[in-house]
Amino acid sequence: MKEVLIIYYSQTGQLFDILQNIASTISSEKVNISYCEILPKKKFPFPWKKEEFYGAFPETFLQIPAALEAIPSKILNKKYDLIILGYTTWYLTPSIPINSFLKSEEAKRLLANTPVVTVSASRNMWIMAQEKVKKLLVANKAKLVGNIALVDRNLNHISVITIVHWLMGGKKTKMLGIFPKPGVSDKDIEAASRFGIPIKEALLQNQYSNLQQNLLDVGAVKVDPSLIATDIRGNVVFTKWASHLIKKEGEERKKWLVYFKYYLLFAIWLIAPIVFIVFLLTYVPMYRKIQRDKAYYSSVALKQD
Template identity: 35%
Template sequence: MLEIHFSQTGQLTQVMDHLVQPLVDQPGVTVERQCIEMVQPYPFPWPFFRFFDEFPETVAFVTPDIKAIDAAGPYDLIILGYTPWYLSPAPPVVAFLQSERAAALFRDTPVVTVTACRNMWLMAQYRLNKLIRGLGGRLLDRIVLTDQGGTAATFITTPRWMFTGKKDRYLGLFPRAGVAEPEIEGADTFGRRISQWLESETSTGDTTRPIANPDPNPPNPMLLLGEFMGLRSFMIWGALIRLCGRQGRWTRVPIVLFYALFLACAVVVVLPITMVSLLLLRLVPAFRRFHNKLVDRVVS
């Protein structure tokens, strides 16, 4: 089997280390591990302007150059680790999935996706699923580990982590940024589930049966509308910003900074109004059933 991922902060690498350990220890299973690496790595921590200047290309799937992936295949299973950037899969992951190598590896191969991120991952998963299915991959399951603290808290802790590199508790009010350490270490639970699936697949030949996933972070229906509106905003403004020049050009500075201010205002004002409106609508049983089905369709 193949485990491949991209991690800028190193958090997802920790998750994958724990997840694959039961598979590495399983007799008869060969685990090939690959890390998607960029030709010119992103900075971390991020400079403020560079961080926001990244989103137009991210949502448009304009990808950076990555180093060649030395994976021969075929594989019985691919475990793909990714992180959401601007409600989309991170650009290096998209670059890999757009490559000829990925087209050969994923065709007719079972795939499990893994992410460790804020709790707004629905649209990124939707876009990732489309890419994998476009390659002919067979999605079996998803594993999602989310940051400690609620949606409001991570609007503070995640940017602080990205801009300063600091993950510790903040002001005595906000939790540490990122996924809690016990949850990262507990990722081996999923590895054992995958190990059981591999044993069953070997004995029965059934590669279409989903892996029994004790999902600790099921999709949150309340966040879907906000994510959809956010992605639409990123795409519209991203297209406008790209008309102002290439990434890093001074001609993009004014509009990128304006959008960063607009985005902060939208998070403070528009998102809460949207959430309250959706909460009221979900009191209507027919709308709640429709909304839940829509969420399932997005992430399936």
Template identity: 35%
Template sequence: MKRVLVVYYSQSGDVTRAVESFTKFLQTAEIELTWECIKPKDNYPFPWSLYKFFDVFPECVNGEPPEIYPPKFGNDEKFDLIILAYQVWFLAPSLPIQGFLKSKYAKVLENTKVITLVVCRNMWHSASETMKKMIAEVGGIHIDNVVLTHQGPPLATFITTPRLLLTGKKNRFLGVLPAAGVRDEDIYALSRFGKQIANNLAALSDSSRQPMLQGLGAVEVNQRYVIPEFIGRLVYRPWAKIARFFGKQGSWSRIPIVCIFAVQLIFAIPIVLIVSTVVQLLFAPLIHKKIASYVELLKSPSGVD
């Protein structure tokens, strides 16, 4: 019998639905499936309040996660595979997942094969690379990455995603914009990955670090988001450090800084998208190779086709 641990954190419910679909074919007599929903000691309500949403920004970017409640699995338990499902907050893994990976409980990943499943709007590149590093730091063996993004073009999700986060409403907006979150069809399609794993259980016992989900369309990289994310990281870091200098999460002393950041971000996002488009058009010959190399890194380890 193979032991599979599912570690996840979800707010809107999309991550929960995604990982349930992913594991549909893993619920068999040959597999012992253990579920662990990360519970942070800090409260992250859903829907968010506007200020609370922006107040987690400095800690997300600076990598200062909250403490989490002890998981149900024991410190010495061993699993054949760990599926780690998470959201992206401010171009970084969500704070509860960071809290898990920086806790003593992350020891469970040591020398164990790990598959990550990210569910987010559309800018997942930075968070994915951060996750790879964090998994490696605790000795995990990252063999696959699956990416599931929200439906709709970027300008539409610029409206529908914040609406979802702040009101909890997923329905079509104004009869024009698509529903928020991920499509039901995309969630249902995740079951193909669990089926692939269930059909190749023997691979969980070998010592290779080969991907199991190649050829299944696990990840699709949209190159037009590469430069906007790069600019976003450059902009976020100083703001995060300044806000943190004025106090911890929830402190009144940093309210003005967080509010200023939130206002400028609303105007900065469309400007960054336009500037990055111009940069790619003007400097394409100079940056093509670097972007192509980065895209290949993002595709790893599962590939696209």
């Protein structure tokens, strides 16, 4: 019997639905699947109020762990053949609950010498968050063998508008009846079941070397090269903002978070389109690098820096 553990944190259940659909085709009489939800001691709100949403930025981006409920010993004391780690991106970084888990002693115990498949369901900016997850997995001596990254496939700016409607309003509905539904589409959530097939094959044969290629063949990751530069630049600027904001307390912090909110709007609506235009203008001379980057960010490899 092969033992699979699905570790996840999902506020709205979108990521959880995806994980369940993937599990539906891994499951068989030879495979036992268990779930472990990461539970922060202090719950994050949903729907989010503006202040709480922006207030989560410094600790998220600086990857400061928060206290978690203990993982049940029946899970902790078992050795798993495969772990599927489901996470969402917050501020170009793995969410606080998942980052906290990955920095815990429990993660070391569960993940050491264990093959891991990561599954993310973000708006569309997950690339550098995945690089951070790759590093944390190395620190836990886990072996990343597969990655599935699902996103909102609508235009970048449309997905910004609709995600705010969803995360602040609490409902995954069509804004004003005319915008597309936010987040990962129902069709993509349902079709995630196809990813379980190559995962099960690798698990039963204990042979993971081709798994990521097999996942890519069924569309597990689609790197949008125009977003790579935005994600990298975003990380540079966020580093400055986060290290400034973390030093502020009380009313000062509140005041600076308002400035950060305006900066974010400015970055999304003005800087991101400029980065996109530069991307288009330099597409031909940068073609080879873009192809190299696409291949790297679609892979489970980790660059040494």
